[in-house]
Amino acid sequence: MSFESTRRRLTEKQADTVDRLTKAAVEVLRAEGFAGLTVRSVAGLAGVAPATAYTYFSSKEHLVAEVFWRRLAASPEEADASLDRTGRVVAxxxxxxxxxxxxxxxxxxxxxxxxxxxxxxxxxxxxIGIEIRQRLADALGSNPDPDVLESLELLYAGGLVRAGMGYGSYTEFADRLETSAKLILE
Structure with missing residues (x-):
């Protein structure tokens, strides 16, 4: 799958470099955590000059956000037609x-x-927000109530921050999202 760069369109060679950098970022994160991640360390692992890495990523935050964007974009969720509206949103x-x-x-x-x-x-x-909003809107069906849609977006964003703060695992976060979404929708 080809991804549009945040900063510009990429040639095939540039896209390969960005792919190597994003894969190396995940490896550095596994070994060093976010505190130990630097664009320079990622560049070294990817076999790319640091200056080259900085032409694609302005910061380590930008690099990690790109990793998440790519995962999200590469994993579209097909709606299960057998599920009702609540089931689709929860999924x-x-x-x-x-x-x-x-x-x-x-x-x-x-x-x-x-x-x-x-x-x-x-x-x-x-x-990322537009993609998540669209997926939720699609799950809600035609003409979703804007207040319900925004409530679900706030639910997700708040849950993400809560999980990121260490108040439970991301699996627990997914379970809590399900419970909370059902409260909103039923």
Whole structure:
């Protein structure tokens, strides 16, 4: 799958470099955590000059936000037609919540990164938000109530921050999203 860069369109060679950098970022996160992650260390692991890495990623937050964006974009959730509206919404929320659940260092880093003020992170945060909103709107069906849609978005965002703060695992976060979404929708 090809991804549009935050900063510009990529040639095939540039896309390969960005892929290597994002994969290396996950490896560094696993070994060093978010505090130990630097664009320079990721560049070294990816076999890329640090200056080259910085042409693609303005900060470690930008790099981690890109990793999450790519995972989200690469994992569209097909709506199960046999589910009712609540079931579809719960499936969407659970799917998104569990994208990084089995990688606690990445999950925590994503929460920290998405809260950053880097303009490139802000751009990705907007893209991520639009994607999640669209998935929720699709799950709700035609003409979703805007207040319900916004409540579900707030539920997800608040849960993400709560999980990132260590108030439970991302799997527990997914379970809590399900319970809370049912309260909103039923």
């Amino acid at each position: 969407v929320l659970r799917h998104i919540a569990l994208l990084v659940a089995d990688e606690p260092e990445l999950a925590g880093a994503v929460t920290s990164a998405l809260l950053g003020r880097d303009p490139d992170v802000e751009h990705l945060r907007t893209r």
